[in-house]
Amino acid sequence: MNVVVGLLLTLLRFTPESAAGETHCDGREDGGRCFVALGATVIIQLLSKVSEIPKYEWKNERVVILRGKGYNFSQNTLQNRSLFIPSIGTVRIKNLRRTDSGEYTLNIFDSNGRNMESRALQLIVQAPVSSVHLVTECLSRLEMKVSCLTEGGDSPQYIWTLDRDKLTDSELLSANNENNIIILRHSVSGSLACSVRNHISFGFKEQIISACKEFTAGETHCDATEDRAQCFGALGGTVIIRLMINASEIPKHEWKNKTSIILRGEGHNFFQSVLPNRSFFLSGNHMISLKNLSRSDSGEYTLEIFDSEGQETLQTLQLIVQAPVSSVQLVSECLSQLEMKVSCLCQRGDSPQYSWTLDGHTLTDSELLYQHNETNIIVLRKNISGRLVCSVSNQVSYASEEKTLFVCKDNSLLVHSLMFGATILSCGGIWLYFKLKESKYKDFVTYTRKENPDDFNVIEQSDLTKHKHK
Template identity: 40%
Template sequence: MKAVIRLQLMLIGVYSVKLSCDGRQDGAQCYGALGGAVDLMLVDNVSEISRFNWRKNSSTILRWRNSIVYNTKESRFLFFPSNGTVRISNLIRTDSGEYKLELNDKDGKVTGRRTLQLYVQVRNQVSYSFNQMNISTCVGPSCDGRQDETQCYGALGGAVDLMLVDNVSEIPRFNWRKNSSIILRWRNSIVYNTKESRFLFFPSNGTVRISNLIRTDSGEYKLELNDKDGKVTGRRTLQLYVQAPVSSVQLVSECLSQGQMKVSCLSEERDSPQTSQDI
């Protein structure tokens, strides 16, 4: 059976090229290719944010005020309020650096701060030193499941953390299930675990940890959010893939048109995980 895994392609040993990056966590590291574009997700729901400033060094790039965005940089920086994402096009080397986001309430009081580090790399500087790499390099130990239809991955026998909600204290009730079986119930700040102890919920960060992963943990999980009267306020699904550990992988490159390169990650192990990305 062939399985698909997520791979972070490495540049010069430690850097990678990405077309998009989740910058909602403080200290996020994001990557883009010189001359290309990168999408940086800054916030979840911009309609709930009165104000924010996004800057690099002392230069403000974007200002958000009462549902209106003010772009103080050139048109290469484009903000999409629908998903809280900024796109930087035609990347240049000086786009590399630390970006700071400051969130404010309607009175201007600071409600949050976080930073994001962007690295702009040359397209063809790719390292192929992936031999003897464990699958944990390709499959992360955690996954952000707050978006509907998220795909998450875990290694057989290992553990995976699945982030389900932002602030569970603001949610009166929820049910989390796989198929018709309820795994977790949340009721008025109390969690009821209806599965074995391998499933552990952390209210402090809205995350469930599944330990000692087995193949039958793979599948679709459904989250249903409810208000205090039981009325449904939201639904989303998450697909989990549990795969056998891999002792080593191989990168295969293929030159494409217009100076692009396709790099594939392959393994001959039982699950034959593989992935590819254009650079």
């Protein structure tokens, strides 16, 4: 009678949940596994014919949960969250917690108390995946890094597709061990989808991506879980910073710069005090995103972590905001000794770094005569030609320009020929000038003799007399 009253009280105390939040597991086979969502309900089939079993006991690694003889049973733990229905041999546990995970054992005894059979069941409680986000970032060589982020979910598995087909080696450059971060090759575009699942839930995000071109302000990622980390963000872009490894294990934390507290929280619970329109915190991934970066965002940030006794640990991060490089131009000039000077001009960009290739390989000493300290100006040796590429990058961006070079030609023979021709023309002009002068003089003498023969004789005689005296 007491057992029946206890069962009725248990039924009145237990509020059933909807079937949508329930998971059914079979614990009648030894070595079974059961996956259940955190906060949900599990219904486990323990026995088939309870009335035929003299004695049974169900326990986890810590305590005995229920013990009974036929339909008569008693419960030792989970009084407010469990219900055993002996007529059908099932136990129902609601509002599952992480501490409910573990191995459960059912021991069956005969009438003499000897253990006839033991069955083990592995119960695994997982947080479901939710709020899937895709974050893209163009890298220095115009590959695209894509991160698939979720706000929750234990042991997530990731599957990627492009235009609903599995990614191929011609599209995928690399992926991390967890497969939540991939790098796509240059010029890959289309409808990219990330599917995230674990044993009890599923999430999905799809996004149209375009091939990376010359840098536009986008996302950069950095890890601030180590002290004295350094992080770069693009001016006008977004930076995603991983602050902690596991916030749930941290009683209290604050993230701040030199002027104010940006984030304060306890475990996964947090509130923001500044940057409300430019930041958001992904609690499940322990990441904070800062968008529309300005130069004033550069500086030192500090994460203060407090343990349960109030002891403080500091982690510092140096954030550096840079203007991205853009608009690269190549200007070439032939020098006097037939070398070629090439300048790589970039309209903007903080701390640019330059690299050069010729027909796909790094310039060698046999090709390169001189290189400027900042490497934006080079001088190529005589007779060098081919496809020259100048790549300009800094910590947040990349741009390049290429130009086909032709060998500088020797124009000295042409110059000498032109000078010789000019000399011939000049001498010919002088000769023609005096020839015309002489012709005009002869015509003048002939005309004078005809018109004034006496005067001309007198003049001629006078000239002869002068000549004799000399």
